Amino acid sequence: MHRMLWKLFNRDMALFMQRKQDIVTVLGFFLVAVALFPLGISSDPELLREIAPGAIWIAALFSTVLALDRLFSEDMDDGTLEQQLLMPLPISLVLLVRLIAHWVVTSLPIIVLTPVMGVQFGLNLDEIVILTFSLLLGTPVLVLLGAIGAALTVGLKSSGGLVTLLLLPLYVPVLILGTSSVSSVMAGMEVTAHFSLMGAALIVSLVLSPFAVATALKITID
Amino acid sequence: MLSIEGLAAEREERLLFSGLSVTLSAGEGLHIVGKNGTGKTTFLRILCGLTSPAAGSIKWQGQDTRLFREEFCSDLLYLGHKNANKVELDCRENLKLSLGVKEVSSAEIDDALHEVGLGLLLHLPARFLSQGQQRRLSLARLLLTKARLWVLDEPYTALDYKAIEWLDSQLECHLKNKGLLVLTSHQTLTMSNTIRELNLGELNA
DSSP: OHHHHHHHHHHHHHHHHHTHHHHHHHHHHHHHHHHHHHHHSOOOHHHHHHHHHHHHHHHHHHHHHHHHTTTTHHHHHHTHHHHHHTSSSOHHHHHHHHHHHHHHHHTHHHHHHHHHHHHHTTOOHHHHHHHHHHHHHHHHHHHHHHHHHHHHTTTSTTOHHHHHHHHHHHHHHHHHHHHHHHHHHHTTOOOHHHHHHHHHHHHHHHHHHHHHHHHHHHHHHO | OEEEEEEEEEETTEEEEEEEEEEEOTTOEEEEEOSTTSSHHHHHHHHHTSSOOSEEEEEETTEETTTTHHHHHHTEEEEOSSOOOOTTSBHHHHHHSOTTSOOOOHHHHHHHHHHTTOGGGTTSBGGGSOHHHHHHHHHTHHHHOOOSEEEEESTTTTOOHHHHHHHHHHHHHHHHTTOEEEEEOSSOOOSOTTEEEEEHHHHHO
16 A cells, blocks of 8 residues: 555656746745845835745745645646546545645745745744744645645636635634744744644644545546 | 446436446456447446446445445556546656556566557657557556456547557457456447447437
8 A cells, every 4th residue: 555655656756857847936936925025115124024924924825825726737637636536545545645745846845945035034043943843834734725725626727816715714824823933933932832733733634634635526526 | 246236327417327237247348339428438437436426336346336445446447538648757657657557567567568559659758649659558557457347438549450459459358367348439349249238328218
Protein backbone atom coordinates (compact mmCIF):
# COMPACT_ATOMS: atom_id res chain seq x y z
CA MET A 1 0.00 0.00 0.00
CA HIS A 2 2.71 2.49 0.94
CA ARG A 3 4.48 1.69 -2.35
CA MET A 4 1.45 2.79 -4.33
CA LEU A 5 1.17 5.97 -2.28
CA TRP A 6 4.87 6.60 -2.81
CA LYS A 7 4.36 6.14 -6.54
CA LEU A 8 1.53 8.67 -6.44
CA PHE A 9 3.74 11.14 -4.58
CA ASN A 10 6.53 10.60 -7.10
CA ARG A 11 4.10 11.10 -9.95
CA ASP A 12 3.13 14.51 -8.62
CA MET A 13 6.76 15.43 -8.03
CA ALA A 14 7.75 14.38 -11.57
CA LEU A 15 4.89 16.44 -12.96
CA PHE A 16 5.87 19.51 -10.96
CA MET A 17 9.45 19.14 -12.15
CA GLN A 18 8.15 19.22 -15.72
CA ARG A 19 6.11 22.34 -15.05
CA LYS A 20 8.55 24.53 -13.23
CA GLN A 21 6.78 27.58 -14.64
CA ASP A 22 3.87 26.87 -12.29
CA ILE A 23 6.07 27.08 -9.23
CA VAL A 24 7.83 30.13 -10.60
CA THR A 25 4.46 31.83 -11.16
CA VAL A 26 3.33 31.19 -7.60
CA LEU A 27 6.66 32.22 -6.09
CA GLY A 28 6.92 35.24 -8.36
CA PHE A 29 3.45 36.33 -7.34
CA PHE A 30 4.40 36.03 -3.68
CA LEU A 31 7.62 38.01 -4.11
CA VAL A 32 6.05 40.76 -6.19
CA ALA A 33 3.04 41.13 -3.91
CA VAL A 34 5.24 41.43 -0.83
CA ALA A 35 7.63 43.81 -2.57
CA LEU A 36 4.77 46.10 -3.64
CA PHE A 37 3.52 46.79 -0.12
CA PRO A 38 6.32 49.24 0.80
CA LEU A 39 5.90 51.00 -2.54
CA GLY A 40 2.16 51.30 -2.12
CA ILE A 41 1.97 52.26 1.54
CA SER A 42 4.97 54.11 2.90
CA SER A 43 8.69 53.79 3.31
CA ASP A 44 8.53 54.52 7.03
CA PRO A 45 10.53 51.64 8.63
CA GLU A 46 8.39 51.54 11.79
CA LEU A 47 5.16 51.32 9.83
CA LEU A 48 6.60 48.66 7.53
CA ARG A 49 7.66 46.58 10.51
CA GLU A 50 4.12 46.74 11.77
CA ILE A 51 2.42 45.71 8.52
CA ALA A 52 5.05 43.07 7.62
CA PRO A 53 3.31 40.00 9.10
CA GLY A 54 0.01 40.95 7.48
CA ALA A 55 1.57 41.70 4.12
CA ILE A 56 3.52 38.45 4.01
CA TRP A 57 0.58 36.40 5.23
CA ILE A 58 -1.86 37.90 2.72
CA ALA A 59 0.60 37.34 -0.12
CA ALA A 60 1.09 33.73 1.00
CA LEU A 61 -2.67 33.26 1.21
CA PHE A 62 -3.31 34.49 -2.32
CA SER A 63 -0.39 32.47 -3.68
CA THR A 64 -2.02 29.39 -2.18
CA VAL A 65 -5.34 30.19 -3.85
CA LEU A 66 -3.53 30.81 -7.14
CA ALA A 67 -1.82 27.43 -6.97
CA LEU A 68 -5.01 25.57 -6.07
CA ASP A 69 -6.36 26.18 -9.55
CA ARG A 70 -4.10 23.46 -10.96
CA LEU A 71 -4.66 20.90 -8.24
CA PHE A 72 -7.37 18.85 -9.95
CA SER A 73 -8.27 20.56 -13.22
CA GLU A 74 -5.56 19.06 -15.43
CA ASP A 75 -5.97 15.58 -14.00
CA MET A 76 -9.67 15.90 -14.68
CA ASP A 77 -9.11 16.92 -18.30
CA ASP A 78 -6.69 14.15 -19.21
CA GLY A 79 -8.48 11.35 -17.35
CA THR A 80 -5.84 10.67 -14.69
CA LEU A 81 -8.18 11.86 -11.96
CA GLU A 82 -10.46 8.90 -12.73
CA GLN A 83 -7.49 6.58 -12.40
CA GLN A 84 -6.68 8.10 -9.01
CA LEU A 85 -10.23 7.50 -7.83
CA LEU A 86 -9.99 3.89 -9.01
CA MET A 87 -6.82 3.11 -7.08
CA PRO A 88 -7.35 0.19 -4.71
CA LEU A 89 -6.79 2.46 -1.70
CA PRO A 90 -9.11 4.66 0.35
CA ILE A 91 -9.77 7.74 -1.76
CA SER A 92 -9.19 10.08 1.16
CA LEU A 93 -5.70 8.63 1.63
CA VAL A 94 -4.91 9.07 -2.06
CA LEU A 95 -6.04 12.69 -1.86
CA LEU A 96 -4.10 13.34 1.33
CA VAL A 97 -0.90 12.23 -0.41
CA ARG A 98 -1.65 14.52 -3.34
CA LEU A 99 -2.32 17.45 -1.02
CA ILE A 100 0.94 16.87 0.84
CA ALA A 101 2.79 16.82 -2.49
CA HIS A 102 1.00 20.00 -3.50
CA TRP A 103 1.96 21.71 -0.25
CA VAL A 104 5.60 20.65 -0.57
CA VAL A 105 5.82 22.15 -4.03
CA THR A 106 3.75 25.31 -3.68
CA SER A 107 3.95 26.37 -0.02
CA LEU A 108 7.35 25.18 1.12
CA PRO A 109 9.27 27.50 -1.25
CA ILE A 110 7.23 30.43 0.08
CA ILE A 111 8.10 29.49 3.65
CA VAL A 112 11.78 29.18 2.73
CA LEU A 113 11.71 32.68 1.25
CA THR A 114 9.84 34.22 4.16
CA PRO A 115 12.93 34.97 6.31
CA VAL A 116 14.36 36.99 3.42
CA MET A 117 11.12 38.94 3.14
CA GLY A 118 11.18 39.45 6.90
CA VAL A 119 14.65 41.00 6.71
CA GLN A 120 13.42 43.27 3.94
CA PHE A 121 10.76 44.61 6.31
CA GLY A 122 13.26 45.01 9.14
CA LEU A 123 11.92 42.28 11.43
CA ASN A 124 14.27 40.95 14.07
CA LEU A 125 15.28 37.32 14.45
CA ASP A 126 12.59 36.36 16.97
CA GLU A 127 9.85 37.83 14.85
CA ILE A 128 11.15 36.12 11.70
CA VAL A 129 11.23 32.75 13.45
CA ILE A 130 7.66 33.19 14.71
CA LEU A 131 6.47 34.38 11.29
CA THR A 132 8.06 31.43 9.52
CA PHE A 133 6.70 28.99 12.05
CA SER A 134 3.20 30.47 11.78
CA LEU A 135 3.32 29.95 8.01
CA LEU A 136 4.60 26.42 8.52
CA LEU A 137 1.53 25.67 10.64
CA GLY A 138 -0.92 27.78 8.68
CA THR A 139 -0.25 27.07 5.01
CA PRO A 140 -1.12 23.34 5.26
CA VAL A 141 -4.50 24.42 6.65
CA LEU A 142 -4.95 26.78 3.70
CA VAL A 143 -4.13 23.97 1.24
CA LEU A 144 -6.33 21.42 2.99
CA LEU A 145 -9.33 23.75 3.16
CA GLY A 146 -8.69 25.12 -0.29
CA ALA A 147 -8.71 21.66 -1.81
CA ILE A 148 -12.38 21.33 -0.84
CA GLY A 149 -13.18 24.42 -2.87
CA ALA A 150 -11.00 23.26 -5.74
CA ALA A 151 -12.72 19.87 -5.76
CA LEU A 152 -16.18 21.43 -5.78
CA THR A 153 -15.41 23.67 -8.74
CA VAL A 154 -13.12 21.41 -10.77
CA GLY A 155 -15.52 20.93 -13.66
CA LEU A 156 -16.30 24.61 -14.07
CA LYS A 157 -14.66 27.05 -16.42
CA SER A 158 -12.85 29.98 -14.80
CA SER A 159 -13.42 28.62 -11.32
CA GLY A 160 -10.72 30.77 -9.74
CA GLY A 161 -12.99 33.59 -8.62
CA LEU A 162 -15.59 31.24 -7.23
CA VAL A 163 -12.98 29.32 -5.25
CA THR A 164 -11.73 32.55 -3.72
CA LEU A 165 -15.24 33.53 -2.66
CA LEU A 166 -15.91 30.09 -1.20
CA LEU A 167 -12.66 29.97 0.70
CA LEU A 168 -12.14 33.44 2.11
CA PRO A 169 -14.50 33.00 5.09
CA LEU A 170 -12.65 29.80 6.01
CA TYR A 171 -9.27 31.45 5.57
CA VAL A 172 -9.99 34.44 7.80
CA PRO A 173 -9.38 32.70 11.17
CA VAL A 174 -6.09 31.23 9.96
CA LEU A 175 -4.98 34.61 8.68
CA ILE A 176 -5.88 36.36 11.93
CA LEU A 177 -4.10 33.78 14.07
CA GLY A 178 -1.04 33.82 11.83
CA THR A 179 -0.56 37.58 11.73
CA SER A 180 -1.49 38.17 15.36
CA SER A 181 1.08 35.62 16.52
CA VAL A 182 3.80 37.85 15.08
CA SER A 183 2.16 41.02 16.40
CA SER A 184 2.07 39.42 19.86
CA VAL A 185 5.76 38.66 19.80
CA MET A 186 6.39 42.23 18.67
CA ALA A 187 4.44 43.45 21.71
CA GLY A 188 6.42 41.08 23.91
CA MET A 189 3.57 38.68 24.63
CA GLU A 190 3.27 34.91 24.60
CA VAL A 191 2.38 33.16 21.32
CA THR A 192 1.62 29.66 22.64
CA ALA A 193 -2.12 30.26 22.45
CA HIS A 194 -1.93 31.23 18.78
CA PHE A 195 0.17 28.23 17.90
CA SER A 196 -2.01 25.85 19.90
CA LEU A 197 -5.07 27.05 18.03
CA MET A 198 -3.34 26.82 14.66
CA GLY A 199 -2.05 23.37 15.52
CA ALA A 200 -5.57 22.32 16.43
CA ALA A 201 -6.87 23.72 13.14
CA LEU A 202 -4.16 21.80 11.29
CA ILE A 203 -5.02 18.52 12.99
CA VAL A 204 -8.74 18.93 12.42
CA SER A 205 -8.32 19.84 8.76
CA LEU A 206 -5.75 17.07 8.25
CA VAL A 207 -8.27 14.53 9.50
CA LEU A 208 -11.48 15.89 7.99
CA SER A 209 -10.49 17.63 4.79
CA PRO A 210 -9.46 14.51 2.77
CA PHE A 211 -12.93 13.05 3.36
CA ALA A 212 -14.62 16.28 2.35
CA VAL A 213 -12.43 16.54 -0.78
CA ALA A 214 -13.20 12.90 -1.66
CA THR A 215 -16.94 13.51 -1.34
CA ALA A 216 -16.74 16.72 -3.35
CA LEU A 217 -14.77 15.04 -6.13
CA LYS A 218 -17.16 12.12 -6.30
CA ILE A 219 -20.02 14.56 -6.75
CA THR A 220 -18.29 16.59 -9.46
CA ILE A 221 -17.05 13.55 -11.39
CA ASP A 222 -20.39 11.66 -11.21
CA MET B 1 -17.65 -13.58 -11.01
CA LEU B 2 -19.29 -10.35 -12.09
CA SER B 3 -23.01 -10.10 -11.62
CA ILE B 4 -25.11 -7.08 -12.33
CA GLU B 5 -28.67 -6.98 -11.13
CA GLY B 6 -31.48 -4.63 -12.03
CA LEU B 7 -29.14 -1.80 -12.92
CA ALA B 8 -30.69 1.52 -13.93
CA ALA B 9 -29.03 4.77 -14.94
CA GLU B 10 -30.30 8.30 -15.04
CA ARG B 11 -28.72 11.35 -16.59
CA GLU B 12 -30.25 14.74 -15.83
CA GLU B 13 -33.52 13.08 -14.78
CA ARG B 14 -33.69 11.17 -18.05
CA LEU B 15 -33.78 7.39 -17.74
CA LEU B 16 -31.04 5.86 -19.90
CA PHE B 17 -31.67 2.21 -19.18
CA SER B 18 -33.24 0.15 -16.43
CA GLY B 19 -33.55 -3.44 -15.37
CA LEU B 20 -30.17 -4.37 -16.74
CA SER B 21 -29.14 -7.77 -15.41
CA VAL B 22 -26.18 -9.73 -16.66
CA THR B 23 -23.63 -12.15 -15.28
CA LEU B 24 -20.15 -12.67 -16.57
CA SER B 25 -17.91 -15.54 -15.54
CA ALA B 26 -14.18 -16.04 -16.00
CA GLY B 27 -13.10 -16.00 -19.62
CA GLU B 28 -16.21 -14.21 -20.86
CA GLY B 29 -16.50 -10.87 -22.56
CA LEU B 30 -19.36 -8.44 -22.89
CA HIS B 31 -19.65 -6.10 -25.84
CA ILE B 32 -21.93 -3.15 -25.12
CA VAL B 33 -23.56 -1.78 -28.23
CA GLY B 34 -26.22 0.81 -28.83
CA LYS B 35 -26.80 4.11 -30.58
CA ASN B 36 -25.11 7.30 -29.43
CA GLY B 37 -26.59 8.49 -26.19
CA THR B 38 -27.97 5.17 -25.02
CA GLY B 39 -25.72 5.16 -21.99
CA LYS B 40 -22.79 2.93 -22.95
CA THR B 41 -20.17 5.09 -21.29
CA THR B 42 -22.46 5.69 -18.33
CA PHE B 43 -22.85 1.95 -17.94
CA LEU B 44 -19.08 1.45 -17.88
CA ARG B 45 -18.61 4.29 -15.40
CA ILE B 46 -21.28 2.84 -13.13
CA LEU B 47 -19.60 -0.53 -13.40
CA CYS B 48 -16.31 0.96 -12.21
CA GLY B 49 -17.96 2.98 -9.47
CA LEU B 50 -17.25 6.41 -10.94
CA THR B 51 -20.94 7.18 -11.37
CA SER B 52 -23.65 6.05 -9.01
CA PRO B 53 -26.54 4.04 -10.45
CA ALA B 54 -30.19 5.02 -10.03
CA ALA B 55 -30.97 1.46 -8.96
CA GLY B 56 -29.47 -1.99 -8.90
CA SER B 57 -26.33 -3.63 -7.61
CA ILE B 58 -23.04 -4.91 -8.96
CA LYS B 59 -21.28 -7.84 -7.35
CA TRP B 60 -17.70 -8.95 -7.92
CA GLN B 61 -16.86 -12.41 -6.55
CA GLY B 62 -20.17 -12.24 -4.70
CA GLN B 63 -19.33 -8.98 -2.90
CA ASP B 64 -20.99 -5.65 -3.56
CA THR B 65 -18.46 -3.50 -5.40
CA ARG B 66 -19.45 -0.34 -3.57
CA LEU B 67 -18.97 -1.90 -0.13
CA PHE B 68 -15.77 -3.71 -1.10
CA ARG B 69 -14.44 -0.96 -3.33
CA GLU B 70 -10.75 -1.51 -2.73
CA GLU B 71 -10.86 -5.26 -3.37
CA PHE B 72 -12.79 -4.62 -6.57
CA CYS B 73 -10.48 -1.85 -7.75
CA SER B 74 -7.40 -4.03 -7.34
CA ASP B 75 -8.94 -6.44 -9.87
CA LEU B 76 -10.07 -3.69 -12.23
CA LEU B 77 -8.44 -1.91 -15.12
CA TYR B 78 -10.47 0.92 -16.63
CA LEU B 79 -9.47 2.77 -19.77
CA GLY B 80 -11.91 5.52 -20.56
CA HIS B 81 -12.41 7.90 -23.45
CA LYS B 82 -9.56 9.97 -22.15
CA ASN B 83 -6.18 8.34 -22.48
CA ALA B 84 -5.02 9.22 -18.96
CA ASN B 85 -1.58 10.11 -20.28
CA LYS B 86 0.33 13.05 -18.87
CA VAL B 87 1.44 15.15 -21.83
CA GLU B 88 4.46 16.52 -19.95
CA LEU B 89 5.94 13.10 -19.24
CA ASP B 90 7.62 10.85 -21.79
CA CYS B 91 6.23 7.44 -22.74
CA ARG B 92 8.36 5.56 -20.25
CA GLU B 93 7.50 7.81 -17.31
CA ASN B 94 3.86 7.70 -18.26
CA LEU B 95 3.77 3.94 -17.93
CA LYS B 96 6.02 3.87 -14.91
CA LEU B 97 3.88 6.33 -12.99
CA SER B 98 0.59 5.11 -14.40
CA LEU B 99 -1.67 4.46 -11.48
CA GLY B 100 -3.61 1.56 -12.89
CA VAL B 101 -0.45 -0.49 -13.24
CA LYS B 102 1.30 -2.58 -10.61
CA GLU B 103 5.01 -2.36 -9.86
CA VAL B 104 6.96 -3.26 -12.97
CA SER B 105 10.62 -3.19 -13.97
CA SER B 106 11.86 -0.76 -16.58
CA ALA B 107 12.66 -3.67 -18.90
CA GLU B 108 9.02 -4.69 -18.83
CA ILE B 109 7.99 -1.12 -19.58
CA ASP B 110 10.34 -0.92 -22.57
CA ASP B 111 9.08 -4.27 -23.84
CA ALA B 112 5.49 -3.10 -23.58
CA LEU B 113 6.30 0.12 -25.44
CA HIS B 114 8.11 -1.83 -28.17
CA GLU B 115 5.14 -4.10 -28.52
CA VAL B 116 2.68 -1.26 -29.04
CA GLY B 117 5.03 0.28 -31.59
CA LEU B 118 6.37 3.15 -29.50
CA GLY B 119 9.80 1.57 -29.08
CA LEU B 120 11.57 4.41 -30.86
CA LEU B 121 9.77 7.13 -28.95
CA LEU B 122 10.59 6.10 -25.38
CA HIS B 123 11.82 9.55 -24.39
CA LEU B 124 9.38 11.66 -26.34
CA PRO B 125 6.99 13.69 -24.17
CA ALA B 126 3.49 12.44 -24.78
CA ARG B 127 2.37 15.85 -26.06
CA PHE B 128 4.20 15.13 -29.33
CA LEU B 129 2.38 11.86 -29.94
CA SER B 130 -0.43 11.58 -32.46
CA GLN B 131 -3.94 10.58 -31.39
CA GLY B 132 -3.33 6.98 -32.36
CA GLN B 133 0.00 6.87 -30.59
CA GLN B 134 -1.55 8.34 -27.45
CA ARG B 135 -4.10 5.57 -27.54
CA ARG B 136 -1.37 2.96 -28.03
CA LEU B 137 0.45 4.32 -25.01
CA SER B 138 -2.74 4.08 -23.03
CA LEU B 139 -3.35 0.52 -24.23
CA ALA B 140 0.21 -0.52 -23.34
CA ARG B 141 -1.13 -0.73 -19.79
CA LEU B 142 -2.98 -3.88 -20.78
CA LEU B 143 0.40 -5.61 -21.03
CA LEU B 144 1.49 -4.55 -17.56
CA THR B 145 -1.62 -5.03 -15.48
CA LYS B 146 -2.60 -8.00 -13.39
CA ALA B 147 -6.24 -6.91 -13.28
CA ARG B 148 -8.74 -9.64 -14.12
CA LEU B 149 -11.55 -7.37 -15.20
CA TRP B 150 -10.85 -5.03 -18.09
CA VAL B 151 -13.34 -2.25 -18.73
CA LEU B 152 -12.55 -0.50 -21.98
CA ASP B 153 -14.48 2.42 -23.41
CA GLU B 154 -14.11 2.57 -27.20
CA PRO B 155 -10.59 1.12 -27.18
CA TYR B 156 -10.42 1.02 -30.98
CA THR B 157 -10.73 4.78 -31.45
CA ALA B 158 -7.91 6.32 -33.51
CA LEU B 159 -6.09 3.00 -34.01
CA ASP B 160 -4.78 1.89 -37.40
CA TYR B 161 -5.59 -1.59 -38.71
CA LYS B 162 -2.38 -3.13 -37.38
CA ALA B 163 -3.01 -1.82 -33.89
CA ILE B 164 -6.59 -3.08 -34.11
CA GLU B 165 -5.30 -6.56 -34.89
CA TRP B 166 -2.87 -6.32 -32.00
CA LEU B 167 -5.62 -5.22 -29.61
CA ASP B 168 -7.87 -8.05 -30.80
CA SER B 169 -5.16 -10.57 -30.05
CA GLN B 170 -4.57 -9.04 -26.61
CA LEU B 171 -8.23 -9.21 -25.72
CA GLU B 172 -8.47 -12.78 -26.93
CA CYS B 173 -5.40 -13.70 -24.90
CA HIS B 174 -6.88 -12.06 -21.81
CA LEU B 175 -10.10 -14.05 -22.19
CA LYS B 176 -8.14 -17.29 -22.70
CA ASN B 177 -6.34 -16.59 -19.42
CA LYS B 178 -9.71 -16.53 -17.67
CA GLY B 179 -9.92 -12.77 -17.63
CA LEU B 180 -13.14 -10.82 -17.93
CA LEU B 181 -13.79 -8.08 -20.41
CA VAL B 182 -16.44 -5.41 -20.81
CA LEU B 183 -16.05 -3.03 -23.70
CA THR B 184 -17.97 -0.63 -25.85
CA SER B 185 -17.27 -0.28 -29.52
CA HIS B 186 -19.14 0.66 -32.64
CA GLN B 187 -17.00 -1.78 -34.53
CA THR B 188 -18.10 -5.36 -35.17
CA LEU B 189 -15.77 -7.51 -33.17
CA THR B 190 -14.01 -10.17 -35.22
CA MET B 191 -12.79 -12.12 -32.24
CA SER B 192 -13.87 -15.45 -30.83
CA ASN B 193 -17.46 -16.07 -29.92
CA THR B 194 -16.88 -15.89 -26.15
CA ILE B 195 -17.94 -12.26 -26.36
CA ARG B 196 -21.62 -11.65 -25.89
CA GLU B 197 -23.40 -8.61 -27.16
CA LEU B 198 -25.63 -6.39 -25.06
CA ASN B 199 -27.67 -3.77 -26.82
CA LEU B 200 -28.59 -0.92 -24.50
CA GLY B 201 -30.95 0.57 -27.07
CA GLU B 202 -33.12 -2.53 -27.14
CA LEU B 203 -33.29 -2.59 -23.38
CA ASN B 204 -35.23 0.67 -23.39
CA ALA B 205 -37.72 -0.27 -26.05
